[in-house]
Amino acid sequence: MPHTILTGDRATGPLHLGHYVGSLKQRVELQDHNQQYVLIADLQGLTDNGLNPSKVSKNILNVLSDYLAVGIDPDKTTICLQSALPALAELTMYYANLVTVSRLERNPTVKAEIASKQFGQSIPAGFLTYPISQAADITAFRADSVPVGDDQLPMIEQTNEIVRKVNRVAGKDILVECAPRLSNVARLPGADGKSKMSKSLGNALTLGATEDEIRATVKMMYTDPTHLRVSDPGKIEGNVVFTYLDAFHPDTELVQGLKTHYMRGGLGDNKVKSILEECLQEMLRPIRERRSRFLADKAMLIDILSRGTAEGVVKTNSVLYDVKQAFGLNLLK
């Protein structure tokens, strides 16, 4: 049965291979048989960039180009700009009265993010409350299915708590509960193997990476530090080059052969890296080219985003109308 799906990305940087493996590829598949909305989340990007909004604004069209370059089709997927949907802010205001501060402070995802961002005593109010804003996003599109990593499950829970409260106040089900759509894809590690791929950690390959960047990144990629001579047996586990081969190389039998050889000894890192590099160069070349063609046509990008957003305005305003109706606040037309 087709679902209404909401996904999106904070517009704080161009997207990278981690996004590609973790979500973009799935969206390209999902768009054929579902009603899919994708939100370029500039408002959410601002929650930890309040004093530096240009970091967000300058990345909006980058993210859109990334979407189009990997095959998200604006005729199948509705792509919206979050800040251009006033209903999201309005719903956030209403929902904020239904969630306690201590509930927000207990949210495991937010707690972990606050710790990792080292806000110290300076947590922006908008950051603490962003699960409320996410609930507004999800419910405003009547999404019943939300692709998430398992670290995002508390967000779904928070959303459904709000849905139930609003429906209780309304005396009927005006909002839709959502279910997480958990990916079975493991999170792609960064090139350094230390943590997930992340632009701010400098271990990422963006979708617009140049040939040289791809070459340099593969060259410095983390392998097996105990694999000193070609003849030594090597380890696959934690070896980023093999993780990437698994994730991206189309010939799984070839990859299996390489693994066996590597573990046995006699296969050098340089050889494996050159196979990975060739595969990444081939995969990223058309994406990079499409991406730069899109970026060169700003008017077309704006047009695509305007059309998707206009559709989103209608959709989200109708949910806002229902919530205001339930609250008795549609006094003026």
Added chain:
Amino acid sequence: MPHTILTGDRATGPLHLGHYVGSLKQRVELQDHNQQYVLIADLQGLTDNGLNPSKVSKNILNVLSDYLAVGIDPDKTTICLQSALPALAELTMYYANLVTVSRLERNPTVKAEIASKQFGQSIPAGFLTYPISQAADITAFRADSVPVGDDQLPMIEQTNEIVRKVNRVAGKDILVECAPRLSNVARLPGADGKSKMSKSLGNALTLGATEDEIRATVKMMYTDPTHLRVSDPGKIEGNVVFTYLDAFHPDTELVQGLKTHYMRGGLGDNKVKSILEECLQEMLRPIRERRSRFLADKAMLIDILSRGTAEGVVKTNSVLYDVKQAFGLNLLK
């Protein structure tokens, strides 16, 4: 020099004599020589009524009728419905990223209100963050003058902090700092003399109070508990009947004479109360009558509120435009 003034009331109940003395009377004077905006604050009313929105929605037209009944003139004062101005919610979202959680928790006004409302561990997020929403209200109208009691000064301070941060990000002064307009009128005590007049404390005389309600309220009004016999000398200080005579009786010489007599002894509470009752009956009769005439014409009320709100939409959208422009977020038109 004329100012741009923003005031308003939470739409959580009909207005009472405390509002009349503390703010409504001044608004009637201010509207002649200033650009005055008055906000019926339904969104703010919801911050501690999230699960009971009808308490707010059913009072919107009550408050509007109160305004009109006391002489706030929609041709001079722009009366807007807060929830019908989407720019306020949007600005709140942007400002929330510029204010820390600990800054909100330190706000003395919010701290005092949280204590008095006995939320315990269940402080709604929207309540903690309402100073941000107030800053959105004030700045969205470019108000440079905000009538407040001295307990509300921290709100003005919070607003101006946000103004300075936004202007710093913008690199120019797109928002206007505001100054408090402190009233020199003492807060009107409730009929029980225990605390300020408040509908929820049951010690209030609403502007629509019936003759019987006025009579009953004056009858139970707190005087001087040591003034047992008419011949005893009585105290004026803390004697609510005299406080009200000071506030409402047009003949100050008469009131001064009553005070002297009362302190000397020989003037009974009943006599003083009957003078106060007559004065209140006379003052409230025309207000009550106008109020009920307005309430009977709902279409006219809606029309007045729609016109004021439409003007408010234009005004607040223009400020939102400037803020989004400064943040680089006016990509789509």
